[in-house]
Every structure is written in C-alpha cells, then in structure tokens.
Amino acid sequence: MAKGAIVVGAGPVGLMLAGELRLGGVDVAVYDKLPGPSGESRGVGFTRRAAEVFEQRGLLRRFGDVEWAQGHFGGVRIDFGKLDDNHFSVRGVPQFRTEEILKDWLKELGVPVHRRHEVTGYRETPDGVVVEYEGPGGHGEDSAQYLIGCDGARSLVRTLAGIDFPGWGATRGMYMADLVGAGVRQRPIGEKVPGGMVMAFNLENGVDRIVIHDESLRPPEDKSALRFGDIADAWQRMTGESLHHAEVRWISSFTDTTRQAEHYRSGRVFLAGDATHIHMPAGAQGMSVGVQDAANLGWKLAAAINGWAPEGLLDTFESERHPVGQKLMRNTRAQTRLYLTGDEMEPLRAVMRELVALPEAARHLAGIVSGIDIRYDMGPGSHPLLGLRLAPGHELLHADGTRTTVAELLHPARGVLLVTGAAADAAHLRQSAAGHGQRVRTVEADWAEPAGPDRPAAVLLRPDGHVAWAAPDGTDLLDQALERWFGTAADTAGRPQAVGAARV
Numbered sequence: 155m156a157k158g159a160i161v162v163g164a165g166p167v168g169l170m171l172a173g174e175l176r177l178g179g180v181d182v183a184v185y186d187k188l189p190g191p192s193g194e195s196r197g198v199g200f201t202r203r204a205a206e207v208f209e210q211r212g213l214l215r216r217f218g219d220v221e222w223a224q225g226h227f228g229g230v231r232i233d234f235g236k237l238d239d240n241h242f243s244v245r246g247v248p249q250f251r252t253e254e255i256l257k258d259w260l261k262e263l264g265v266p267v268h269r270r271h272e273v274t275g276y277r278e279t280p281d282g283v284v285v286e287y288e289g290p291g292g293h294g295e296d297s298a299q300y301l302i303g304c305d306g307a308r309s310l311v312r313t314l315a316g317i318d319f320p321g322w323g324a325t326r327g328m329y330m331a332d333l334v335g336a337g338v339r340q341r342p343i344g345e346k347v348p349g350g351m352v353m354a355f356n357l358e359n360g361v362d363r364i365v366i367h368d369e370s371l372r373p374p375e376d377k378s379a380l381r382f383g384d385i386a387d388a389w390q391r392m393t394g395e396s397l398h399h400a401e402v403r404w405i406s407s408f409t410d411t412t413r414q415a416e417h418y419r420s421g422r423v424f425l426a427g428d429a430t431h432i433h434m435p436a437g438a439q440g441m442s443v444g445v446q447d448a449a450n451l452g453w454k455l456a457a458a459i460n461g462w463a464p465e466g467l468l469d470t471f472e473s474e475r476h477p478v479g480q481k482l483m484r485n486t487r488a489q490t491r492l493y494l495t496g497d498e499m500e501p502l503r504a505v506m507r508e509l510v511a512l513p514e515a516a517r518h519l520a521g522i523v524s525g526i527d528i529r530y531d532m533g534p535g536s537h538p539l540l541g542l543r544l545a546p547g548h549e550l551l552h553a554d555g556t557r558t559t560v561a562e563l564l565h566p567a568r569g570v571l572l573v574t575g576a577a578a579d580a581a582h583l584r585q586s587a588a589g590h591g592q593r594v595r596t597v598e599a600d601w602a603e604p605a606g607p608d609r610p611a612a613v614l615l616r617p618d619g620h621v622a623w624a625a626p627d628g629t630d631l632l633d634q635a636l637e638r639w640f641g642t643a644a645d646t647a648g649r650p651q652a653v654g655a656a657r658v
Contacts, residue, residue: 156282156297157181158459161304162273162311164188166197166249167427167444168304169256169267173211174452176263177567178617180459183296184265185287187272191253196406197441198357199223199245200252203525204442206546207449210564210619216255220244226343227485227519228436228492229351230506237517239545241524245342248358249441275314276301276423283422299459302424302451304444307413309429315420321413321432321483326494328434329366329385329407333400336362344493347392351494361403364389367494372409380405410434410490414479418472426451431479433486436493442525443482446618447475453567453617462593462641474530485522530620533638535631537624538607544621548609549602557602563615569594569622569640570615571632576605577612582629587614589643590636 159175161168164186175182200208208214223245225232234241260267271289282299303311312319336354344353344365353365368388382405386397415430427444451471457463492499492506509515521527529541546561550572563570571587571594573580580598587596594614601609614623614635623635636643 156299157183158298159300159302159455160185160283160285160296160298161302162186162285163304163306163427163429164191164253164257164267164269165304165306165427166252166256166441167448168302169253169260170207170445171302171304171426171448171452172265172267173256173259173263174448174567175456175459176260176265177211178453178456178460180456182265183298184260184267185271185273185285185296186267186269189270191250191257196408196435197249197252197438198355198363199243199247199438200445201243201438201442201523201525202241203528203543204438204445205244206526206543206561206619207445209546209561210449211259211567212562212565213255213259216258217244217247217251221246223342225520225523227506227510227523228489228503229344229346230492230503230510231343232510232516232520232523234520236513237520239517239526240547241520241526243438243524246356246358251358252441273305273310276311278421278423300422300424300455302426302455303429304425304427304448306428307432309425311423312415312425312429315423315425317420317425318416319413320416322411322487324372324409324411326367326369326490327372327407327409329368329371329380329388329405331364331382331385331397331405332357332403333362333364333397334360334403336364336397336400338362338364338395338397349392352389352393364397366392368392369496377407380407408435410487410494412483412487414476414483418476419468424451424455424471430475431482433483434490436486436489436523439482439486439523439525443478446478446525446528449618450475457593457641464638464641467639470530478528481522532620532622533634535623535627535635537610537621537627539610539613539621539624540627542621543619544613544615545608546619550597550599551602552599558599560615560619563595563597564617564619566595567617568592569617571596571612572615573598573612574600574605576600577625579629580612583612583632586629586632586636586643590640591644593640594636 158180159182161172161184172182172184222242271287273287275286276283283301285296303309338354342355344351350369351367357363382402389397412433418425426447532541548560550558587594610624612625623632
C-alpha cells in the first residue's frame with residue numbers, strides 16, 4: 155500500500171512537516187541525498203512565532219535554556235520590552251541543533267529518514283505519485299499519495315513540477331565564517347563601517363560568527379572558490395582587526411537574490427520552506443517561515459490522506475502561505491537596503507529610529523519580524539483574534555486545580571474547542587464539537603489570569619494554533635467554522651449530520 159506522503163529534504167522544514175503528518179496519523183517517509191546533517195548553520199535561531207510552533211508540539215523545552223533576543227528592522231533597533239505582546243526571538247541556536255532535535259522527535263514518532271537517497275524524478279498516477287530515487291542499493295521507487303518538496307532554494311521537486319521561480323537577481327552579497335579563537339569584538343546586530351557593514355556574535359561554545367558586507371566585493375557564484383584569507387583580509391581592511399590567526403569551522407556566502415515560487419502546489423505535489431522562497435537572511439525569518447509552512451500544511455494534508463478534508467482545505471495552504479511569502483520578500487528587500495546601503499541611506503535610518511519610538515509603528519515592525527502578526531481569512535466573524543494565533547503561553551486552570559497552557563492543548567496536533575465557565579450556551583458549543591469526533595477536542599477550563607480580548611470565553615483553535623472562531627460570535631458561526639476546517643459533522647452513530655441541524 156502506498157504511503158500517505160513522501161517528504162524530500164531532511165532540513166528543519168522537512169523534518170517538522172514529517173512530524174506534523176505523523177501526528178495526524180499519516181504513514182510518511184523523508185528522503186535526503188546527504189549522508190547526514192551537514193553541520194552547517196545558516197540559521198542561528200528562530201523568530202517568536204517559530205518558537206511558539208515548536209512549543210505547540212512540546213519541542214521548545216528540548217532546546218534547553220535559550221537566549222531570548224531583542225529585534226531590529228534593517229539594523230534599526232526595536233524595543234520589544236515596551237510592547238504588549240511577546241516578540242522576543244531565540245538567538246544562538248545553530249541550525250544543526252534544530253535538526254538534531256527534530257530528528258530525535260521523528261525517531262520517537264517512528265518516521266524513517268532515508269539518507270543517501272537522492273530523489274531524481276516522479277510521475278503522477280490517478281491516486282498518487284511514484285517517486286524515483288538513487289540510493290545505496292541503486293535505483294529505486296516508492297509510492298505515496300502526496301509528495302512535498304522541502305529541498306531548498308535549488309529545489310529539484312519544484313523544477314520537476316514545472317513551478318516558476320520569479321524574482322530579482324543579486325545586486326550585493328555577504329560573506330560569513332564561523333571561527334574559534336578569533337577574539338573579535340561582538341557586534342550582534344551589525345555595525346556600519348567605511349565600505350560596508352560587519353557583524354560578529356557568539357554562536358556557541360566559543361565559536362564566533364562573523365558576517366561581512368563589502369561594497370567592493372561580490373561573492374562568487376561558485377562557493378567552492380571561497381577562501382578564508384579573502385574574508386579575513388576584508389575584515390581587517392574594514393575594521394583594523396586581524397582574524398587570520400583564528401581556526402575556521404565553516405565559511406559561506408550569500409547574495410540578496412530574492413525569488414518566490416509562483417505556486418506552492420501542482421496537483422499532488424507541494425512545496426514548503428526554502429523551496430518556495432530565497433532572500434537575504436534577516437532575523438532567521440527564512441527557516442522560521444518554513445517551520446510555519448510545515449505547521450500549516452501538515453494537518454491539512456493529513457486530513458486529505460485520512461479522507462475527511464473539507465472541500466478546498468488543501469487550497470488554503472497556498473492562499474494562506476503565499477501572501478506570507480510575499481511579505482517576507484518585501485520586508486527582507488526593505489531591510490537589505492536599509493541595512494547595507496551607504497551613508498546616503500542615513501536620513502531614512504534616522505526617520506526609522508524616530509518611528510520605532512512610536513508604539514504603533516514599533517508594534518507593526520515587530521510583528522513583521524516576529525511573525526505573530528500573521529492573520530488568516532477564517533470567514534465570517536467579528537472577534538479581534540479571528541485568524542491570529544492565540545498566545546500559546548496563556549495558562550488555564552482546570553476544575554481539579556491543575557494548570558495547563560494553550561500550547562499544551564495543541565501538542566496532539568488536533569483542533570481544540572476551549573469552553574470556559576463564562577461561555578454562553580456551553581452545552582451547544584460542546585455538542586457542536588462532539589460531532590467532529592477525534593478531529594476536535596473539547597476542553598473545559600478557565601483562564602488562570604483575568605479574561606480579556608486575548609482570552610475569550612470560548613475559542614476554536616486549528617491544529618496550527620490559529621483562531622477559527624471565538625465568542626461572543628454565535629454558535630451558528632462556530633458550526634460554520636467547524637465544517638470549514640474539520641469537515642462534516644457526524645451523529646453519535648457516526649453518520650454524516652448536517653451542520654446546524656437540531657441536536658438532542
């Protein structure tokens with residue numbers, strides 16, 4: 155029997171998506187051409203929303219004590235401490251550490267990760283896809299209902315699916331190196347210097363990462379031509395500090411090439427993560443957006459594979475996530491120009507510094523960087539939380555005196571209807587959710603803190619933590635939301651039941 159899904163790419167996004175699918179009861183496998191994790195760390199942290207996604211699956215605690223960092227927009231600092239919501243990101247977590255945690259999680263869930271298996275092609279069948287690969291045993295094939303390309307900026311899956319990748323070519327670039335014994339002065343959000351910008355921060359255990367933007371140099375397209383001596387020479391020329399004595403762990407480069415996949419789906423093939431977008435790194439947004447892609451797609455694809463997906467549910471992956479990718483392209487291009495352009499940009503930087511002192515402007519820019527401003531179209535409803543995520547750290551108090559958090563309610567990757575003691579027509583709310591069986595879990599508890607707009611009397615959460623309905627919007631809208639996101643209700647005998655019909 156064919157698998158439910160095959161994921162190509164064992165980076166953070168592919169591993170996260172495979173875990174989401176497995177939580178949804180899907181038989182899934184991951185294929186990756188590399189013999190093991192690369193050990194490279196383009197990303198060294200993740201945004202607040204990505205941290206919340208990990209927390210919603212019980213994974214954030216596995217990172218141990220993490221450093222919560224302030225943010226900036228194109229080098230203009232934003233004081234997160236003055237904002238109502240929590241925008242602080244996680245800094246100092248190398249990407250390979252994130253991959254290790256997700257790999258261990260998949261092992262616990264029983265998801266196989268096939269290393270040294272390079273996917274070379276696929277063909278669609280009436281009810282699925284047949285994936286071709288080259289592995290240690292030679293040529294092979296595997297079948298699944300769906301194929302998801304999480305195979306990076308040069309995605310083969312995207313190319314094979316014929317999905318265009320339009321955008322803008324490189325105009326500038328940056329070098330990076332991870333060094334031991336550099337003894338370099340820390341510059342965590344970068345520092346303008348004559349001829350460009352330099353950045354330096356501690357990565358972990360005495361390893362420093364340096365980043366250089368030299369206006370006179372363009373990184374080579376062929377990264378095999380990179381030489382640390384050239385990077386060290388540029389650093390010394392721009393800062394007066396020598397790095398030539400340091401031990402080199404890794405060097406790389408990147409440009410401001412910016413592209414986005416025209417579509418995120420072609421038939422039974424989906425794309426997620428860097429397969430959908432490339433851009434200049436800014437605040438770990440790339441990997442973080444990819445993790446959110448996985449959280450958005452996983453439960454929807456599981457619903458389709460398990461046979462209960464409402465009509466059009468899979469289409470909402472692109473309608474919800476493609477606009478997020480567009481905004482990512484826009485904000486990283488804006489930050490690149492603000493951050494890396496020379497003195498002629500200083501008047502605009504001065505204006506930006508004035509703007510971020512205003513709470514509303516600071517909140518807007520912080521939401522762009524942190525990802526917690528993402529709002530999806532949930533249909534009719536008037537609650538201000540509708541479409542936003544419900545803060546996963548909010549605590550709840552159960553009747554037996556135990557406490558839990560919103561994040562803990564979402565660990566199983568199922569829908570949640572939370573009904574508090576203040577909810578009107580609570581019996582009807584419970585009955586509505588009961589018609590959806592295991593797809594939606596009803597939880598009765600009260601907020602541990604005083605209720606307010608961010609703590610509704612009752613709320614329906616999708617598995618990705620976004621609010622699909624909230625009181626005081628009526629029970630008719632709850633029924634509509636349940637049908638839209640969790641399919642047709644069933645009566646106690648398991649037969650389909652029209653939403654809104656009388657219940658005994």
